[in-house]
Amino acid sequence: xxxxxxxxxxxxxxxxxxxxxxxxxxxxxxxxxxxxxxxxxxxxxxxxxxxxxxxxxxxxxxxxxxxxxxxxxxxxxxxxxxxxxxxxxxxxxxxxxxxxxxxxxxxxxxxxxxxxxxxxxxxxxxxxxxxxxxxxxxxxxxxxxxxxxxxxxxxxxxxxxxxxxxxxxxxxxxxxxxxxxxxxxxxxxxxxxxxxxxxxxxxxxxxxxxxxxxxxxxxxxxxxxxxxxxxxxxxxxxxxxxxxxxxxxxxxxxxxxxxxxxxxxxxxxxxxxxxxxxxxxxxxxxxxxxxxxxxxxxxxxxxxxxxxxxxxxxxxxxxxxxxxxxxxxxxxxxxxxxxxxxxxxxxxxxxxxxxxxxxxxxxxxxxxxxxxxxxxxxxxxxxxxxxxxxxx
Numbered sequence: 244x245x246x247x248x249x250x251x252x253x254x255x256x257x258x259x260x261x262x263x264x265x266x267x268x269x270x271x272x273x274x275x276x277x278x279x280x281x282x283x284x285x286x287x288x289x290x291x292x293x294x295x296x297x298x299x300x301x302x303x304x305x306x307x308x309x310x311x312x313x314x315x316x317x318x319x320x321x322x323x324x325x326x327x328x329x330x331x332x333x334x335x336x337x338x339x340x341x342x343x344x345x346x347x348x349x350x351x352x353x354x355x356x357x358x359x360x361x362x363x364x365x366x367x368x369x370x371x372x373x374x375x376x377x378x379x380x381x382x383x384x385x386x387x388x389x390x391x392x393x394x395x396x397x398x399x400x401x402x403x404x405x406x407x408x409x410x411x412x413x414x415x416x417x418x419x420x421x422x423x424x425x426x427x428x429x430x431x432x433x434x435x436x437x438x439x440x441x442x443x444x445x446x447x448x449x450x451x452x453x454x455x456x457x458x459x460x461x462x463x464x465x466x467x468x469x470x471x472x473x474x475x476x477x478x479x480x481x482x483x484x485x486x487x488x489x490x491x492x493x494x495x496x497x498x499x500x501x502x503x504x505x506x507x508x509x510x511x512x513x514x515x516x517x518x519x520x521x522x523x524x525x526x527x528x529x530x531x532x533x534x535x536x537x538x539x540x541x542x543x544x545x546x547x548x549x550x551x552x553x554x555x556x557x558x559x560x561x562x563x564x565x566x567x568x569x570x571x572x573x574x575x576x577x578x579x580x581x582x583x584x585x586x587x588x589x590x591x592x593x594x595x596x597x598x599x600x601x602x603x604x605x606x607x608x609x610x611x612x613x614x615x616x617x618x619x620x621x622x623x624x625x626x627x628x629x630x631x632x633x634x635x
Contacts, residue, residue: 254349255289258305265296265331269304272330276322279315280424280431281354282400282439282474285323289350292340300333309350309431311341314421351427354472361469363498369476370617371501372532373494375523377516379410379485382537383506385588386578386607387482388416390504392593393611395437399477402432404467405442406494407484408453408460414444418591422446423471430471436593439474441467457489464490468497478614487523495527502532504575507560509539514556521564521572531572532617534561535610539577542602551580576610578603 292305405413507517536557581603
């Protein structure tokens with residue numbers, strides 16, 4: 244590897260090109276530091292402006308932040324200092340500056356080179372799950388957040404869009420308080436528990452309501468899909484609002500490869516409404532990957548269980564959708580009614596990571612394992628090719 248492999252050319256090239264062995268070693272070490280928002284090495288992003296060594300092996304590094312006041316600057320400062328401390332016995336000094344407008348333009352051009360306007364169009368190989376429910380109050384967002392974190396914990400690159408514009412809750416469920424960073428026309432999503440997240444709630448200063456109608460809702464979702472730098476994702480989850488309204492239809496248009504995950508509770512009335520949400524796939528041409536039952540039988544301290552919301556709703560939805568859609572729609576799992584799940588959600592800590600041994604944590608882990616075993620790619624898709632018949 245040559246030193247020029249470690250950074251781009253043009254305006255993003257370093258002000259001081261590494262020449263000495265110490266500088267080259269430092270640059271190679273810095274190539275392991277990943278920008279927490281863009282999720283690429285800071286060297287290839289042109290964020291390292293200079294690395295200089297003194298006669299006493301003290302090292303000074305100058306880092307160009309994408310914007311002044313970058314919300315992740317403390318993380319970047321810490322990661323750079325910690326990494327360089329491994330290649331020198333001297334003192335490490337990290338100076339933070341910011342890119343010029345011209346450098347930000349070049350960074351955006353580098354990031355979007357050969358990138359389609361809609362990175363999740365028909366040609367995308369990202370596995371996309373749109374999480375739906377017929378009615379509110381079934382724990383759909385809580386489940387979506389936990390599934391995203393669980394999939395990321397499996398080593399997958401995961402994104403999460405909070406498409407419930409009127410009832411956004413994903414930032415709170417994942418403890419996100421930072422706002423997205425904007426680099427020219429690109430929006431960098433905050434990362435929580437290894438998941439890139441975008442929600443309208445990140446742009447509001449207060450807990451104000453969002454009173455938007457159909458066209459505005461569509462535009463918001465479109466911006467989350469096209470204007471956010473997601474990078475190369477293995478899985479993208481969409482937390483849909485309850486019901487079968489505008490956002491559900493827009494999701495089918497903007498994310499044509501999306502598959503539905505239907506959330507219900509054991510109560511049969513809720514199950515009937517959930518089944519209608521799943522049957523939307525007949526109009527949007529989206530397959531249904533499975534059904535998840537939440538608030539299932541609750542285990543008491545003495546080992547007995549109590550069916551607070553009844554039983555069988557998840558299986559009923561699975562059977563109904565299998566019959567109506569004429570495809571296998573499995574019940575992926577039943578998550579028990581568990582106080583731990585509620586408590587973790589209120590604290591912004593996903594149960595699947597913080598309380599994996601709990602009843603809800605184990606059930607979520609089993610569902611994640613099933614979803615993670617389904618690879619991204621062309622499997623099961625119809626390819627736009629026609630066999631050519633030989634005339635010989």
